Amino acid sequence: MGNPPKKRSDRRSKRKFNGNTFTGPVYEKRRKIDEVREEKITLNASFAKLGIRHNTQPELDKNEDCRPEGFRIIDMELFADFMCSFICPSCQEDKTLTVSExxxxxxxxxxxxxxxxxxxxxxxxxxxxSKRISGKSRCYVVKRQFTLAMCAIGRHRMQAERFTTNMDMPPPQTTESWNRHLTVIGKVTETVAEVSKKRAANHARQEEETTSDVTVSCDGTWQKRGFSSKNGIATVLTVDPNGAGCRVVDTEVxxxxxxxxxxxxxxxxxQEFKKWSEDHKSKGLCLKNHSGSAGAMEPAGMSKIFRRSVKLRKLRYTGYLGDGDSKSFNAVATADPPIYSNASIDKLECCGHIQKRIGKRPMDKVTQCRSKMYKENGKRYKGIGGQGRLT
Ligand SMILES: [Zn+2]
Ligand SMILES: [Zn+2]
Structure with a gap:
């Protein structure tokens, strides 16, 4: 279980964000365009693969903006009233239509x-x-998309049921159906992620077909806090010196x-279990790929990623950018046999951590001087912080 939040009597009140070098109007615009574009590409790719949305509209329609798409939450009573307000197209009588569901x-x-x-x-x-999926199963889009949406916020069928109950909606599909969709989503996500990682690696490589040395940022995380988690993930990102964005090149669960x-x-x-277990493992169905504590997962995963980097991505991760914890770095730098036969792995200090430390000192000063009074241009100020001053 996770650690209880620390009690801190010296916790300062939450600081308001007043902007930094990345928040100018030009920056903001560019960032937004990039974000939307990235999101659109990945979402469209996933949706197309899941059969949720067909990318078959060749030309943009003039009325494209007016044509609604996607899902809405509608009050069915209002909807029924609306439908009933029309005259019957067949007998042209008023108030004769009924709506049932x-x-x-x-x-x-x-x-x-x-x-x-x-x-x-x-x-x-x-x-x-709901439309039907463009695939073999021909099931309703809403079922798959709802499962996907719940996955995206890290929730499952039980929470989905609670959600629909509280929203006064019909319950989600059966557990069997839910699990079937989960399997499909899992497979598709894996494919899309693999493509994305490959693209990131190609982007990082200076020349096609030759192995390049790159600096990567490495980190690990767990499903649960503390060291009781059964699942962990090690991630390797490329670092772009121009600040154009870091991309994930490899992950290991x-x-x-x-x-x-x-x-x-x-x-x-x-005895039966022993026999079954051998078969289970040889077929590659076993989910367990690590024995040891949760804390040892990150170094183990990182070693795996580094070992396969040349073969899988044609990259050598020669610069290692990690957080304060150097366990993973030691695991890859002092591996025996060495990971790269004719190159060493160097550790780089993350300037973010230094920035954090540098940033903390002035803020401590602000906290210290909070109750002191200062005079400037005839005005009296309390403390040295605040808008237009030291933040
Ligand atoms: Zn009629
Ligand atoms: Zn197993």
Whole structure:
């Protein structure tokens, strides 16, 4: 479990952000354009692969801006009232339409509009609130996209159910269906991530087809705080000296637990389990790829990434930019046999950490002088901080 937050009596009140070198109007504009573009590229790629959105509109329509797309949250009562306000297209009578709904599995519904003058008029029209996926399964887009959205915020079906209950919506699809979508999303995400990482590596390489030496920023993180986490991940990013953005070139997920193994261990006796386990591991189905503490995951993962860098990415990570913790650096720098036969790995100090330390001293001074009074141009000030002064 995570550590409880530290109690600090000297915690200063939250400082307001008043801008820095990256917040000028030009910067802001460029950053926004870049961000939107990046996001669009990755989202479109993922959506197309998931069959959620078809990228088949060749020419931009003139009315493109007016044509709505995506999902909305609608009050169905208002929607039904709206539909009923039309005259019947068949018998041209006013106030004869009724709207009924049939809830399909998941968040999709079938809406049926019918004329009540059943003896004279047989007008009936239905529509389904979600498109179907352009793939083999042909299931509703909303199911897959809702699963994806929940994944994106790190929540699962149980929380999705709580969400829909509180929103007075129909419940999400069954657990089986949910898990099926999760598998697809997992596979697609992996593919898209791999493409993105490869692209980042190509970007970092100075010349095609030759191995380049690059500086990378390395860090690890865990699923849970503290050292009890069963899953951890080591990440390597390229560092761009021009500040054009760092890109992830490689990641390694480390896990010291496999839930299939642990359930089977209870089901089978020792000998059966041994036999099953060999088969399970040889097929590459076991999720456990690390034995040892959670703290040792980052160095182990980092070694793996560095070892495969030349073969996989045609890059040699010769500059290592890490945080204060040097365990991972030691693991790759003093590996036996050495990771790169004719190059050493150098450690670089992150200027962000130095910046942090330099930044902290003046701020401490501001805190110290908080209650002192100062005079400037005849005006009296309390403390030395604040807007237009030392922040
Ligand atoms: Zn009618
Ligand atoms: Zn296993």
């Amino acid at each position: 049939q809830i399909l599995n998941g968040l999709a519904s079938k809406i049926l509009v019918k004329c009540t003058r059943s003896n004279e008029c047989n007008f009936e029209k239905k529509f389904i609130t 480390m896990s010291n637990y496999c839930n299939i193994c642990s359930t089977m261990k209870h089901k089978l006796n020792e």
